[in-house]
Amino acid sequence: MSRIYVIHENNEWVEPLRDKLSVRGLPFEEWFLNTGAVDLGKTPPEGVFYNRMSASSHSRDHRYAPEYTAAVIAWLENHGRRVLNGGRALQLEISKVAQYTALEAEGVRVPRTVAAVGSAELIAAAEDFQRPFITKHNRAGKGLGVRLFQDVTALTGYVNGPEFVPSVDGITLLQEYIASPKRVITRVEFVGCRLLYALEVDTSQGFELCPADACRVDDAFCPVGEEPGLLFRIQDRFEHPLVAAYQRVMAANDIHIAGIEFVVDSEGVPYTYDINTNTNYNTEAEEKAGRSGMDVIAEYLGRELVRVERAAS
Ligand SMILES: Nc1ncnc2c1ncn2[C@@H]1O[C@H](COP(=O)(O)OP(=O)(O)O)[C@@H](O)[C@H]1O
Numbered sequence: 001m002s003r004i005y006v007i008h009e010n011n012e013w014v015e016p017l018r019d020k021l022s023v024r025g026l027p028f029e030e031w032f033l034n035t036g037a038v039d040l041g042k043t044p045p046e047g048v049f050y051n052r053m054s055a056s057s058h059s060r061d062h063r064y065a066p067e068y069t070a071a072v073i074a075w076l077e078n079h080g081r082r083v084l085n086g087g088r089a090l091q092l093e094i095s096k097v098a099q100y101t102a103l104e105a106e107g108v109r110v111p112r113t114v115a116a117v118g119s120a121e122l123i124a125a126a127e128d129f130q131r132p133f134i135t136k137h138n139r140a141g142k143g144l145g146v147r148l149f150q151d152v153t154a155l156t157g158y159v160n161g162p163e164f165v166p167s168v169d170g171i172t173l174l175q176e177y178i179a180s181p182k183r184v185i186t187r188v189e190f191v192g193c194r195l196l197y198a199l200e201v202d203t204s205q206g207f208e209l210c211p212a213d214a215c216r217v218d219d220a221f222c223p224v225g226e227e228p229g230l231l232f233r234i235q236d237r238f239e240h241p242l243v244a245a246y247q248r249v250m251a252a253n254d255i256h257i258a259g260i261e262f263v264v265d266s267e268g269v270p271y272t273y274d275i276n277t278n279t280n281y282n283t284e285a286e287e288k289a290g291r292s293g294m295d296v297i298a299e300y301l302g303r304e305l306v307r308v309e310r311a312a313s
């Protein structure tokens with residue numbers, strides 16, 4: 001019998017989806033792909049495979065989960081299996097450079113960014129970079145390595161100090177800081193490439209704290225976190241030219257389910273800076289708006305399963 005396979009490395013994040021799939025009575029199985037062994041000579045089971053591998057998996061001690069998942073997906077795709085958020089989507093999930101180039105290819109504006117390997121190279125790149133700027137990890141999620149700097153001296157102190165942690169792939173990004181006068185960012189959610197809703201996130205506590213914690217974002221900006229003072233608000237009827245552009249990016253990169261983030265500067269220009277193929281939804285905001293992203297995903301997975309079964313019979 002064919003089923004829905006959910007590929008992931010974080011039990012907690014799958015809980016809401018598990019519930020919705022169960023309520024709908026859909027047959028599913030989880031593939032927790034931290035370690036494992038895939039026999040390339042074997043035939044994969046029939047079904048629909050939903051990849052929820054996360055860029056931040058190494059922060060949960062699952063260092064090679066994305067690499068292993070890439071191997072498994074290559075095998076699945078080679079056998080013609082339907083993989084939602086396939087191999088190319090995974091490449092984007094674990095590299096912001098891959099995200100930015102894919103966005104630019106579809107005419108979406110991204111913040112000016114330099115990708116650096118090596119501390120000296122990072123500092124040198126900042127010398128003639130516009131200020132203020134931020135750093136972030138190329139392979140991130142959860143705001144890993146996001147810090148705001150007013151000048152090169154501050155960056156140098158950080159990079160040469162005890163708090164500096166390089167990205168797990170060695171690539172640190174230096175990026176133009178986009179100041180939002182409204183102090184919000186918007187995360188546009190898609191399921192099956194269709195707009196689900198846009199989530200507005202209040203970032204007023206983000207970069208404005210004082211020195212020590214000044215520019216720490218960390219988990220606070222992960223929409224699953226319930227940080228006090230952070231506001232998540234669903235915009236139900238979101239209409240924006242970026243929606244169609246994002247859909248083109250998704251189509252070109254084998255992405256079916258994603259949350260894409262942008263920030264608008266003082267001139268009203270939107271800059272897109274993050275594609276999350278492993279998206280999570282904020283419970284409070286959804287309850288307020290009477291929406292459930294995970295239920296929409298469950299319904300979508302159910303429809304895809306029917307399609308796959310019909311094609312096979
Ligand atoms: N270029 C930028 N200008 C201003 N704020 C930014 C910029 N990039 C990131 N941020 C802030 O930092 C948060 C985390 O950065 P993001 O690129 O989304 O990394 P992650 O993949 O770890 O979520 C964002 O939600 C946003 O609030």
Ligand SMILES: [Mg+2]
Nearest residue numbers: 142143261274
């Ligand atoms: Mg983000």
